[in-house]
Each structure stands twice: as structure tokens, then as C-alpha cells.
Amino acid sequence: MTASYAFSHETVFADLRLAAMKREREPSSKAYRQDRFENTERAAKETIEAEQRARREKTKRLKELRLSQQGAKDPAIK
Numbered sequence: 001m002t003a004s005y006a007f008s009h010e011t012v013f014a015d016l017r018l019a020a021m022k023r024e025r026e027p028s029s030k031a032y033r034q035d036r037f038e039n040t041e042r043a044a045k046e047t048i049e050a051e052q053r054a055r056r057e058k059t060k061r062l063k064e065l066r067l068s069q070q071g072a073k074d075p076a077i078k
Helices: 002-022 030-073
Strands: none
Touching: none
């Protein structure tokens, strides 16, 4: 069983290497590299902003939940 797994594993990697060798290479112009860099930077910035927005929303929801639980415990507030 282990030998067949190792064989299929090696075959998969051989197929991947062959596909990588046949794949067209990306153009290496300076403008193309600059464009890819800017796209990567923009994607990273958008990801960071989305994570920050999600964190703020989570904090807001937790704060609202905490306040509603305190309100339910303390009838004097109502």
C-alpha cells in the first residue's frame, strides 16, 4: 500500500514538473513587473483594510452584546 502511494505521489510531481516546463513564461518587461508589483501592493492593502474593518465590526458587535447583557442583568437601567 505504501509503495503504490509513493508511486502515485511521484507521478503527480512528475506531471506537475512537466506542466511547468511546458507553460509559457511570463513576459519580463520592466513595465509588466511594475504592474504586477502594484497589483500585489493594492491587493495587500485591500486585504489589510478588510481585516481592520472586520475587526472594528466585531468589536462593535461585542460591545453592543455586552451592553445588552448588562442591561438585562441590571433592571434599574430599564
